[in-house]
Amino acid sequence: MQNDNEIFEEIKHSPDLNPRTEFVNDTRHLLIKKANHIRKVSKIKKLSYYWSVVIASLAMIAWTSLFGGNQYIVKSYHNVMSAFPKNKEEILTASNKNPSVFIYHTHNRESFMPLLKTKDPIEAQDKTKNITLVGAELSSKLNEKNINALHSDTDFEQKLRNRKLDYSKSYDISREEVQRALDKNKDLKLIIDIHRDTIPKEESTVKIDGKNYAKVVFYVSKANKTYFAQSLNLAKTLNYELEKMNPGLSRGVILKDSPNTYNQDIFPELALIGVGGPENTLEEEYRTIEKIAEVIQKITNE
Structure with a gap:
């Protein structure tokens, strides 16, 4: 029996073939017929895919609109998204185990004129x-310390704004977040609500x-x-240490007659701090923050 190489050599050295015209035409028609069949099968597959998508879409619309599927989707979406951090607070919660300090801002849009390039203190909001x-x-x-x-x-x-509440309700809204932080982090030792005051540059x-x-x-x-004595002691301690290390940096401790507790009634070590005014620069704020961090470390x- 001849092997593959022998057959190949025999074909290689064989004389040129001169097929009959009928054979060539028959072969051509056969190839065209097979090509048309392949195109037809391909077209059927594409149409099947198209109609499958259409039917699936119609079924989804019917399910969501008629059988309450939208509620399932919303619930599933929230379940999935809850596995991911929604804001910076939750991101830090995930990355820092056993946090001891929580920082937030009840009046979070208080800003600085130099930062916003405005000369009107009323416009220092962003x-x-x-x-x-x-x-x-x-x-x-x-964290560096x-x-x-x-x-x-x-x-x-x-x-x-979303809840159509007045600005005076700001502490009610921030209170919810403070409570969540306390619920999630049992080792918190200090909570700080940082504000920007409204006094002029010279003050x-x-x-x-x-x-x-x-x-x-x-x-x-x-x-x-609830915790007035503890809140006052905390403020006095922070003020004393800050002044001892940096004389003149603090304006002191101010007792407020406001009916608002500033959320100091839900945690004994909650400090409300005002840093600078609308005319201060971010650099001036950051210099002070470095000093506050040193006091907190101490x-x-x-």
Whole structure:
């Protein structure tokens, strides 16, 4: 029996073939017939795919509109999305185990004239470029000092608008987030609500070692009947340490007669801090934040 190589050599050296015209035509018609069959099968497959998509879409529409499938989809969506962090607070919760400091901003849109390039203090409000940048800086500085800190940049003002609530209800909205932070993180030792005050530049700024710093003030609500003594002691301690390390940086502790507790009634170590005013620069704010981080490190270690 001949092997493949022998057959190949025999064909290679065989004389040229001269097929009959009928054979060529028959072969051509056969190839055309097979090509048409292949195209027909391909077209049928495409039409089947198209109608499958159409039928599936119609079935989905009928299911969602007639049989309550939309509720299932919404529920499934929320279940999936709940597995992912929705905002910075939750991202930090996932990345920092056992946080000891939680930072947030009840009046989160308070901003700075130099940052927004405006000369009107009333216009020193912004959705993104605002006091939350200062809180983020404090969180970063604390984490650098091995103090686990959570920072929330939640837009509470937007939540007020969504619920059609007055601005005076800001603390009611931020209270919900403070409570969530407490529920999720059992090792919290300090909570800080950072604001920007409304005082002019000459009152909100101090020069230390040739550099401008935004001055700090600590507020304590008299309406807080639950933890008033602890809130006052915390404010006095922070103020004392800050002044001892940086004389003139603090404007002191101010007791407020407001009926609002500033959420100090739900946690004994909750400090409301005002840093600078509308005319301060972000650099001045950041310099002060570095000093506040040093104080927090000191009292945390103690």
